[in-house]
Amino acid sequence: xxxxxxxxxxxxxxxxxxxxxxxxxxxxxxxxxxxxxxxxxxxxxxxxxxxxxxxxxxxxxxxxxxxxxxxxxxx
Numbered sequence: 486x487x488x489x490x491x492x493x494x495x496x497x498x499x500x501x502x503x504x505x506x507x508x509x510x511x512x513x514x515x516x517x518x519x520x521x522x523x524x525x526x527x528x529x530x531x532x533x534x535x536x537x538x539x540x541x542x543x544x545x546x547x548x549x550x551x552x553x554x555x556x557x558x559x560x
Contacts, residue, residue, distance in 0.1 A: 487518045512538055519543035 487495065492514055499517055519537035523530060533540040 487514060487521070512542075516543050516546050520547050523547075 495517065496514075499513065515538045519533050519540070520543050522528075522537060523533055523543065526532075530540045530544040533543060537543065
């Protein structure tokens with residue numbers, strides 16, 4: 486899992502790129518770790534370990550944020 490020290494560093498970065506109209510999810514830290522785990526392992530979303538929450542939640546969050554970054558860079 487993401488250590489408290491890592492999360493202390495990551496949380497402001499995550500909050501800065503989240504849609505401002507969304508309220509923080511109760512499992513944001515777990516979802517971020519699922520995204521990091523998936524990319525570190527080169528696995529498919531469906532292979533995300535169950536203890537990291539629903540795989541589709543991490544995939545959806547990653548896709549939404551990727552689109553935000555793309556839109557920001559295009560405009």
